Amino acid sequence: MIYVDADACPVRAEAERVALRHGLKMFVVSNGGIRPSREPLVENVIVTEGPDVADMWIAERAGAGDVVVTSDIPLAARAVEAGALVVKPDGEQLTARNVGQALAARDLMTDLRAADPFRQGGGRPFSKRDRSRFLDALERAVRAAAQG
Template identity: 30%
Template sequence: MSTVYVDADACPVKKEIISISKIYDLDVVFVASHAHKKNTPDQGKWVYVDSSKEAADLYIMNHVRAHDVLVTQDIGLASLVLPKKVYAISPRGKAYKEESIVTALDYRYVAAKERRKGNYGKGPKPFTNEDREMFRLQFDKMLSNIAGEM
C-alpha cells in the first residue's frame, strides 16, 4: 500500500491531499519543521523535524519507498526520490519525471548562479485557484493510475 508524503512547510494544497487520498484509502504523512508546528494540525500523520535546511528532505528520503507519492515544490528532493520509483508531484500539479528532471535541475542551477551574481528574477508567480484545480486533477489521476497498477 502506498503512502503519500508531503513536504509540508509551504504546501498550499494540504486539504486537497487529504480529501483525494481518502478516496484511495492512502495514509498521508506531512513532514514539517518544528518552526511550522500547528496547534491543531490538519488530518493525517504529522512528523516534525529540526528547523535545519535539509531536515524534512532527509526524513522523507529515509522513509519513502517504491510506489509512494511525494508532494513537494523542491525539484532537488524530487530528483532524489524518482530513482527509488517514488511518484512525485508539485503543488501546481506538475508530475516530476526522470526523463525531464535533469533539465529542471539545470534551470535551477542557472537561476541560483544568477542570484549569486545579484540578478534576481520576479520569483514564482502567485498560487492561483487554477493551480489548485490542476493539482486536484493531476493528483487524482496519479493516485488512480497507482491504484490500477496495484
C-alpha cells in the same frame, strides 16, 4: 502512501482529501508550525530544524508505489530515483524524463541570483487553476501508484 513536504505547501488540504478518498496513509512533514489533522490516516511529522531535514526524512522513506508532493527539486529528483511519483503543488508531474531538466534550471537560477543579489522576482502567484491542476495530477498519480 503520500508524503507531503509541508513547509510552505499551499495544497495540504487538497492532498489530504485525495488521501482520505483512497484510504491512503499520508505523512505531512515539516519543521513545525502546521496544524495537525484530526484524521487517523494523516500523520504530522515534525523534524528538527535545519536545512533540508524534512526533505531528507521524506527521501529516506519514499519509494515505488508512493506519491511525493513537493516543489523542492532536489527532493523530487531523489524521490523519482527511488521510484516514487512526484507532483508539484501547481500540478506539474516530475518524472525520470523531466526532473534532470528541472534540476538544471533550478541550479541555473541559483547561480543567476548569486551573481546578481538585487535580482528580484520569483514565479507567478499560486492560482485557483494551479490548485485544480494539482488535484487532477495527484488523483492520476495516486491511481498510477496503486497500479504499480
